[in-house]
Every structure is written in C-alpha cells, then in structure tokens.
Amino acid sequence: MSDTVAETMLPETMTAIAIPVPGGPEALVPETRPVPRPRAGEVLVKVAAAGVNRPDVVQRQGNYPPPKGASDIPGLEIAGTVVAVGEGAEAVAVGDAVAALVSGGGYAEYCVAEISSTLPVPRGLTLTEAAALPETFFTVWSNVFDRGGLKPGESFLVHGGTSGIGTTAIQLARAFGATVFATAGSPDKCAAIEKLGAHRAINYRTEDFPEVIKAETGGRGVNVILDMIAGDYVEKNWKAAAVEGRIVQIATLGGRSTVDFTRLMLKRLVHTGSTLRAREAPFKAAIAAALKDKVWPLVEAGTVRPLIDSTFPLAQAAAAHARMESSAHIGKIVLIVG
Template sequence: MANEPLPEKMTAIAITEPGGPLVLKPEKRDVPTPGAGEILIKVRAAGVNRPDVLQRKGAYPPPKGASDLPGLEAAGEVVALGDGARRWRIGDPVTALTPGGGYAEYVVVHESNALPIPHGITFTEAAAIPETFFTVWHNVFQRGGLRQGETFLVHGGSSGIGTTAIQLASAFGAYVLTTAGSAEKCAACLELGADRAINYRDEDFVRVAKEATDGKGVDVILDMVGGDYVDRNYHAAAMDARIVQIATLGGASATADYSRLMVKRITHTGSTLRPRSVEFKGEIAAELEAKVWPLLANRRIAPVMDMIFPLREAWRAHERMEEGDHIGKIVLDVA
C-alpha cells in the first residue's frame, strides 16, 4: 500500500526555554520523515512522564539524534513507512516508545519499538502503556529477576511506574508491597493487586516489610526515591536481594551502611531507558508482546488512567504531575 499524502506542517508542543509548565507552547513544525526501518505515526494520544518534566526544566536533555520535543510514548496509526520497514502496514494502530517527539501530531519511531494496540484498548489508554511497561519489565523482571513466589516492594505505588509494577508483579505471582503518600493512594494500590500498601507518612516501610515477610526482608525493591531511602532499602532487603534504582526524586546522594550490602549479598543496580539503543528497546518490546500483551488483551491488567488533557494544554498536564496528586497516568489527547 502506498504512503498516503501527508501535510507539510504539524502542531507540536515545544519547550521554549527551561522553566515551569508555561514554557510548553504549541508551534508549527515540519512533519518528520521516517528513515530506514522507521515508521511515521499519526498521533492520537501521547503519555506524560516524569522525564518530560525534567527535560522541560533543562535537567534531562534528549539523546543525540532524538527530537527536541518532549514525549516518550505515543499511540496512533501508521501513515508512512521508511525504507526497509516491513512489520507494519499503513493504517495499523500502534503504540510506541519514542526517544522524544511524542507531544506532536506526528512522530517517527523505529518499527521495532512499536507494538500493536491490544484488543479493546483505546488510543488514550494505549499511549499510557509503553514508557512504564518497558521500564518495569526491564528493571523488575530482567535486571531485578523477580520470580513467582518472591516478595516485591515498589516505592511510589500510585505513580504510573508504581501502578504498572504492582499489576505485573502480582500477575506473575509475587507478594507485593508498596509505599504511597495517602490513604486514597494506598487504597488504589490495594485494588490493583498490592498485598500490603504502606502510607509512608504514618508507617515505617522497613518495619512493615520485615513484619510482612516474617523478618526475612524483601527479595526485589524498585526505587525511584533514592536519598535516605537507600540505607532504609538495605535494612528492608532480604538475603541476596536485588534493588533497582530508576530515579532519585529524594536526592542523588546518600549515606548508607554498605556493610549491610555485603553481609546480605545485595545487588544494587540501576538504569535509564531513554539513551538505550533501538535494538535493546526492540528486544524489550518483543518480550512484552509475548508475555504481557495477552494480559492486556484479556484485561487481567490495564493502564491506570488519571487525567486526559488536550495537546495544546500540555502545560496543565505538567502542573498535574508536579502537584503529585495523580494516581496512574496522565495523557494528552492529540486527535
């Protein structure tokens, strides 16, 4: 099928200068052209993520060769194919992990970093899937090696990452603990499948983790806080535990008792997803399609939706994220 005629210009949300949410402004940009192995997606919805906020503030520049526009995930229809792109056809509905550029009417991605939209999932739901599902799958199951029957603790359980991690860990047979900052957020985590939700304002997660595991500690911890949580994670960890760091919202420096890391044989690792290669992300996509997509198709798991904003009001979406009251994913409606 031939590529359809496309407009020369599109509306995109640009970061006009580092700063607060109001620096996000719509402007006209050229519609990008897919290169070898790439596809062009007409965006129907785009996910909003914490790295977008950091990029807006000037603290998380895009990798070399990536769009300067924010937006790490998008869902829509394939409207053009680059040379050698063979997996998709024009008109196919897809959701994709992007290196940037999702806050726009069109975005280019490598064909291997796109996935089919599961049956019954809307475009806005589909746009809420890639960033968190790729991140959780790699860090919890690949790096963390979480197995059926193990105990798992995720901090920030009501976030997009947290709601995804709770559902996936529970679906694959782990005992799930999580922290959250209010009774409402803890209740939401329990509804998603957490076995124990810890309000960190009222309870010590180390004590609760020890009690919940009969003193053994937790096998895998997914942490996006850092700071003083590092030493507390070491206290909460079991022998041969794996701790995976994916952000440092509580501070990038910490004082910790590293003898505990040695005595317990803890593996403390971490990663960032955006700079990784197209091939690496394609491998994660293939595993997700084989192991997780069937769970989405039958609604055993689903993206948790917080609020949806029009593309031109991306600044409001960023305000919502920075207020910290959201439960689940914030999405931009582009259609």
C-alpha cells in the first residue's frame, strides 16, 4: 500500500546531479535518476531552485557523506511546488509553493522533504529567493539565537560576513536588536557588510579583528561569536569575546586548533558547536516553527531578505561550485532547476 495520499501525474525519471567519484567541481555530473516518491510524513517537491552551500562542496570532495538513509545527491535546501503528499503530511497540498531544508537530494528536478522541515514561501519572494533561505536561516537561528543565546542589546561577531551564513546572520542579529560586527577579506566585501547593517566591518587581511573589537566595544568584547574558521581563530575569538561570552562553532575551514585554555577559564567563556544535517526531525521541526513565527514576518516585511550573489542552471552545478570555492561571492549561490 502506498504512503502517498495525493499527487499529480509524475514522470518516472528526472535529471539530477551526482558525484560518481569525489573530486573538484568537475566531479558533479548530470545523471538520469528515478523520481522519488514521498513516504509517510514527507512531500515531493518539483524543484524550481536549489541553494548551493559549503557542505555541498565538502560532500563533493568526499569528506561529508550523507546521513544514513539520505539521498546521495547533493543539495540541502530547495524551493518549488508540492506535487505529491505522503500520509501525515497533509498540512500542505499539491500545488503549494514551499521552501524546505533537506538532508540531500536538492540538486535534482524532484526532491523529497520531511513535512516538519517544509515552510511556505514567504509572501513577496520568488522561488529562487526562497531557495536561499532554509539552510542558512535554520543554521543561523539554531546557532546564534538558540545555542548562542543572543539577546537584544548584546554585541555579535560573525566571520565570513559575505557568505550565505554571514549575510543572514548580520541581518537577523541586527533585526533582533544586536550590535553587529563581521569580518571579510576585501574593501568591497566590507562595504557590502556595512550596507547590510553591520556596525563595523573588519578586513581580516589588513586588520587584527580582536583589536578592532576591543576598540569598538570599549574593551568589553562581544557577547556572541559565530565562527566557521577554527584554526588560529579559536584563541583570537576568545580574545575578542566579552566576559561570559559565547562562541558557536559551525565549521572548521581553518583546520585544527592548538589552544591555551587560560583565557577561556579567566573569561568564563562557553565555546560550543553543532552540525545540522544529521539532526533528528523534531529538532529541525522546532527550528522551522520558530522561523515561521519570528522570522518569516520579517522576510515578508522586507526587513530581512536573502542576498543572491549569482544563479546557474542545474546542468552548470560545477560552475556554481567553482564560484563558491573562489570565495568571490557575496551572498547566496542558487541553481535554477525548473
């Protein structure tokens, strides 16, 4: 007996981007795959656009395998139209426009999503813009506001300020009443950061960010730091943090760290971290509910918007990855699927 309770007429096959052998951007190869069918608690989305994220690059390189049971097709966020609804997923209907966080499968014409991680497309956004929301907004909300506990009136520093995570974190932190600092590697990127609402952009190539933070905060430091670098940034973050500050680690692009814990103890810091992809459905559902209640109204009001750097057709996924690895982008890179 099928778990699908409603669907449109669906094709048997679709085009998807696969990774036959890990490697550089050229490892992304179009393939013909069967169209998946939703199980109980899932919906099938005809994908209009899919966001490109750093974890996709790491998966392509062979260093971030999908969780057990997830699709081997890369892609963690999509937007499109519901074409089939599984049992227990009747909160949406065939024909609804949605954006969804997925554990894989986004680089394809059709993708299955859990209903608990599926949200309506905010009013006023295109499907391309909506595809730039789920991965970064889920990540920022979970790590900056839930785990990091950022409160109105506090100060916040995010590294990689022009990345998808960075541009989202800057806007959300500012919208919720924080003073925002962010790092980037060029004058143009620093200008873009301040245009988004950062109080001060810091060029990490020419400035020492702990010293800038010290000067800008009267020696107090910042309350919350969102970091995806690690490496030698760990001790620098501890130096830039305020007493009882919170540092949240979401990636280690700078490699491993060797640290002296003295500053951590003297300042009574909390240094925590998390990953999102493999977390259980109820955890993601709680984030989705918070976003719908507290953030989607800000998106619909235009207070917070996804910043799109560039778009590429699905067949040019390799070029999209090359763009991401160049670090020249400001904002999100999106694949246009259908």
